[in-house]
Amino acid sequence: MTKENLETLLSKHPANKKDGLLPILQEIQTEHGFLTDELLAEVGRYINMPVNKVYGVAAFYDQFRFKPLGRFHIQLCRGTACHLHGSSTYLGELEKQLKVKAGGTSRDRRYSLELVNCMGACESSPVLRVNDTFYPHTTPEELTRIIRSLKEITV
Ligand code: FES
Structure with missing residues (x-):
């Protein structure tokens, strides 16, 4: 996922609002296929949430993947x-x-x-x-x- 794509995706959600975390993560996964440490860090910065908490929420839900899918x-x-x-x-x-x-x-x-x-x-x-x-x-x-x-x- 390019930096521009991520910025476009994030700009659809209000900054500094933790409520947007799940939809943002879902949209990133839909577009990118899985979540990376870098993407989680960017999301944390955008919604003003520590990255370990962002990761904790993502890891809690089965729907999120942290590895790319196979062919x-x-x-x-x-x-x-x-x-x-x-x-x-x-x-x-x-x-x-x-x-x-x-x-x-x-x-x-x-x-x-x-x-x-x-x-x-x-x-x-x-x-x-x-x-x-x-x-x-x-x-x-x-x-x-x-x-x-x-x-x-x-x-
Ligand atoms: S248990 Fe419902 S589809 Fe498998």
């Missing part, structure tokens, strides 16, 4: 309905096959894996999403197929 961002639902339909067994397979830990990004930045609480599609559980593609009623066989196809895509 393929995988969201696995761990909500109750999906859990009851076996999604918890999928986590280990994704981590092992794609060499990425939950909440992290693979070293080559090809994959990132996020656990989400509910995607609002419980009737289609278990569900997972890869970038914009939603996979309802995912079976273990389908998970294997999804993983294989991700590995085969050359980018």
Whole structure:
């Protein structure tokens, strides 16, 4: 995110107002993909809040990321309905096959894996999403197929 982009984004919010923290962080993440120490420091200066408090608020909410997403961002639902339909067994397979830990990004930045609480599609559980593609009623066989196809895509 360029300095100019950040200044433009911040200028839409009143300076020295701590109420603007969450929307500012959300907008930065939407634009930049994740939050950095430098961006958090700039936000703190703008709203007049110590950077450690800005970081504390950001770290409190699951929605904020501090690492870049992978080329393929995988969201696995761990909500109750999906859990009851076996999604918890999928986590280990994704981590092992794609060499990425939950909440992290693979070293080559090809994959990132996020656990989400509910995607609002419980009737289609278990569900997972890869970038914009939603996979309802995912079976273990389908998970294997999804993983294989991700590995085969050359980018
Ligand atoms: S629990 Fe997975 S979509 Fe609701």
